Amino acid sequence: MGKVIFGNSVSLDGFVAGPNDNPENGLGGESLFRWYSNGDTAVPLAGTDMVFNVSRASAELLQEEWGKIGAMVAGRRMFDIAHAWGSKPPGGGPCFIVTHHPPQEWLKEGSPFTFVTDGVESAVAQAKQAAGDKNVAISSASIAQQCIKAGLLDEIHIDLAPVLLGGGVRLFDNLGVTPIQLEIVRVVQRQGITHLKYRVVK
Numbered sequence: 001m002g003k004v005i006f007g008n009s010v011s012l013d014g015f016v017a018g019p020n021d022n023p024e025n026g027l028g029g030e031s032l033f034r035w036y037s038n039g040d041t042a043v044p045l046a047g048t049d050m051v052f053n054v055s056r057a058s059a060e061l062l063q064e065e066w067g068k069i070g071a072m073v074a075g076r077r078m079f080d081i082a083h084a085w086g087s088k089p090p091g092g093g094p095c096f097i098v099t100h101h102p103p104q105e106w107l108k109e110g111s112p113f114t115f116v117t118d119g120v121e122s123a124v125a126q127a128k129q130a131a132g133d134k135n136v137a138i139s140s141a142s143i144a145q146q147c148i149k150a151g152l153l154d155e156i157h158i159d160l161a162p163v164l165l166g167g168g169v170r171l172f173d174n175l176g177v178t179p180i181q182l183e184i185v186r187v188v189q190r191q192g193i194t195h196l197k198y199r200v201v202k
């Protein structure tokens with residue numbers, strides 16, 4: 001069985017998106033993502049038409065991690081902001097969207113999305129089943145928070161961008177007061193970005 005991992009680019013003050021993220025503006029906080037285009041090594045994102053140009057060293061890390069992804073779980077805001085990734089969800093595997101209101105236009109034969117209305121635990125269980133030996137990637141802040149609280153998350157991968165955004169979508173909100181212990185697995189400093197990998201101690 002693979003792991004359940006969360007990975008995002010995060011500002012030093014803990015934001016995964018700027019204050020005005022919405023379907024018109026995209027993610028906001030462009031400085032979070034500069035490292036995706038500041039290098040000379042192209043890394044295509046499986047399942048999509050997106051190609052990132054990062055340093056060679058970051059490319060090796062991305063290829064290693066992305067190659068292990070078998071399914072993705074995201075929240076409805078991410079789905080809407082990304083315009084359903086043009087019907088090509090990142091990773092190329094099954095994609096589970098947690099929502100209270102499945103969009104009728106995507107409930108059709110051949111849709112790459114499964115809409116999960118009975119919570120994060122159900123979404124992760126379905127994604128694990130679909131991913132087999134590969135990992136489940138969590139890509140939304142609110143879903144990551146719920147996974148951490150439910151003890152579902154195995155690893156946190158932070159691409160730490162050298163910026164203080166000052167506002168936006170905070171990654172580690174709503175966790176409650178209990179300390180969550182992490183073990184440092186990897187710290188790698190590369191061109192314009194620091195790659196951090198933690199194991200959640202259970």
Ligand SMILES: NC(=O)c1ccc[n+]([C@@H]2O[C@H](COP(=O)([O-])OP(=O)(O)OC[C@H]3O[C@@H](n4cnc5c(N)ncnc54)[C@H](OP(=O)(O)O)[C@@H]3O)[C@@H](O)[C@H]2O)c1
Pocket residue numbers: 007008009010015016017021026027028032074075076077078079081098099100101116117118119120139140141142143146169
């Ligand atoms: N920095 C990066 O690398 C990176 C990468 C990806 C995304 N992002 C950012 O991450 C943000 C997305 O995370 P987010 O936390 O804002 O939103 P989100 O997790 O994508 O979506 C939240 C929405 O999902 C639905 N939902 C969540 N939990 C649910 C549950 N248990 N049951 C039913 N529905 C549930 C609800 O929508 P409904 O009630 O409407 O159904 C909720 O409002 C965006 O700002 C995006 O830009 C950043």
